[in-house]
Amino acid sequence: MPRLSVWFVRASLLYLAGGFMLGALLLAQKGVPYFAGVWTLFPVHIEFLLVGWLMQFAMGVGFWILPRFGRGAPRGNESMIWGAFVMLNAGILLTASQIWVAWLAPVGRAFELASVLTYIIGSWRRVKPMVLGPEGLEVH
Amino acid sequence: MPTLTRWFIKTAFVCLGLGLIAGVLLGLQSTLNLTSMGAVFPIYIHLLVFGWLSQLIFGVVYWMFPKYSVEKPRRSERLGWWTYGLLNSGLLLRAIGEPVQSLQPNEIAGWVLVLSAAMQLAAGLTFSINSWTRVKEK
Numbered sequence: 289m290p291r292l293s294v295w296f297v298r299a300s301l302l303y304l305a306g307g308f309m310l311g312a313l314l315l316a317q318k319g320v321p322y323f324a325g326v327w328t329l330f331p332v333h334i335e336f337l338l339v340g341w342l343m344q345f346a347m348g349v350g351f352w353i354l355p356r357f358g359r360g361a362p363r364g365n366e367s368m369i370w371g372a373f374v375m376l377n378a379g380i381l382l383t384a385s386q387i388w389v390a391w392l393a394p395v396g397r398a399f400e401l402a403s404v405l406t407y408i409i410g411s412w413r414r415v416k417p418m419v420l421g422p423e424g425l426e427v428h
Numbered sequence: 429m430p431t432l433t434r435w436f437i438k439t440a441f442v443c444l445g446l447g448l449i450a451g452v453l454l455g456l457q458s459t460l461n462l463t464s465m466g467a468v469f470p471i472y473i474h475l476l477v478f479g480w481l482s483q484l485i486f487g488v489v490y491w492m493f494p495k496y497s498v499e500k501p502r503r504s505e506r507l508g509w510w511t512y513g514l515l516n517s518g519l520l521l522r523a524i525g526e527p528v529q530s531l532q533p534n535e536i537a538g539w540v541l542v543l544s545a546a547m548q549l550a551a552g553l554t555f556s557i558n559s560w561t562r563v564k565e566k
């Protein structure tokens with residue numbers, strides 16, 4: 289697993305833990321009400337699990353397992369994907385900060401959009417058919 | 429494919445089916461104006477995102493991520509089974525407790541939801557702990 293995928297997947301595991309923690313607080317509030325204000329955390333719960341966990345995990349695993357190039361950098365322009373990683377996580381944290389400053393939500397979403405577009409551009413050419421050589425081994 | 433992965437993936441398929449059935453019920457709610465179906469919505473979402481997508485990922489990660497060591501390639505199998513049990517027990521308790529608490533709130537259903545919350549959180553934590561050191565560079 290390349291280093292960048294390690295960062296993506298470990299970050300996704302942190303968001304998984306954080307998102308589940310918030311979900312548990314919300315569900316417990318439904319069962320035995322203890323503090324109604326906990327519902328302000330609902331958008332953060334959604335953000336952490338859908339973007340922080342599921343989307344980020346998919347991006348990390350995609351960077352790891354998509355077909356590599358035979359010549360040049362095997363996974364294409366890695367700097368671009370690092371940029372996508374940084375923008376995605378900045379976007380998640382900014383979007384989550386909407387619980388304090390409402391206008392940070394669209395700013396965070398814009399970071400997430402920029403991240404995903406960068407990731408798609410950086411990965412586009414890696415979505416390609418596998419070519420087998422005469423001995424049945426993969427040729428790039 | 430390890431036995432635990434098969435259980436994760438097959439249970440994820442069941443959750444997918446149940447989630448889509450819940451989706452049909454939600455569709456009926458808006459069509460037939462059944463207000464009592466509102467309690468189904470959170471179950472619908474969690475069956476799909478938690479029971480289907482996350483559980484599928486849990487199973488595949490346990491199977492295919494880099495080995496922890498030669499002796500313990502998947503780190504702790506016991507912790508993996510705890511994750512499986514906690515995740516699905518927690519989801520089941522939620523599916524029972526949430527509609528009841530929504531329609532006829534009572535102390536038992538309330539505490540069922542608290543227990544469900546604790547179990548689902550524990551499932552996420554045990555999975556993260558067991559997977560963390562398997563996420564490594566080759």
